[in-house]
Amino acid sequence: MNWGHSIIIVFVLFAIGILTLVTRSMQTRIDMVTPDYYAEELKYQATIDACNNTGQLSAPVRVTQPGDSIEITFPGELKGAPLQGQVHFYRPADSRRDFVLPLLLNASGQLLVSRAQFDRGPYRIKLQWQHDGKDYFQETQFYVQ
Structure with missing residues (x-):
């Protein structure tokens, strides 16, 4: 495998990692101490x-x-x-x-x-x-x- 494929694999893994973090952060509950x-x-x-x-x-x-x-x-x-x-x-x-x-x-x-x-x-x-x-x-x- 040449270095060009390695760079593409790194970018794809990075993008998957970022999408995973964004998805998990959107599913986290955030409760306020009091609504008012x-x-x-x-x-x-x-x-x-x-x-x-x-x-x-x-x-x-x-x-x-x-x-x-x-x-x-x-x-x-x-x-x-x-x-x-x-x-x-x-x-x-x-x-x-x-x-x-x-x-x-x-x-x-x-x-x-x-x-x-x-x-x-x-x-x-x-x-x-x-x-x-x-x-x-x-x-x-x-x-x-």
Whole structure:
């Protein structure tokens, strides 16, 4: 085989490689953090204030994984208090695995979520609640095993 054929083979292999990369990149899912990011940005000062309120609690909200459940434990001063809010489980790798639960605590001030609802991997747990007319917000990075 002469050098002219070798150059043509290299160009053809290069073109096939580029077409493969373009095809794969077009099939990759790209999820935004939130579909209405502009509206969320306008409300960000309220989130900062809610984070400051959370910082004034005696302890942060703890997230643990005992056995086959995810346990979200609120500090002692909120135990038995009427809280209204929600918990958003955000999966950065796949927005189809995101879900939101209402904040319904048991008598011990805990929210238990079955591990069967999660895929193994990283989650951001965003807690938003109201108590005594104040808004609270806490975001926790958590790895589900």
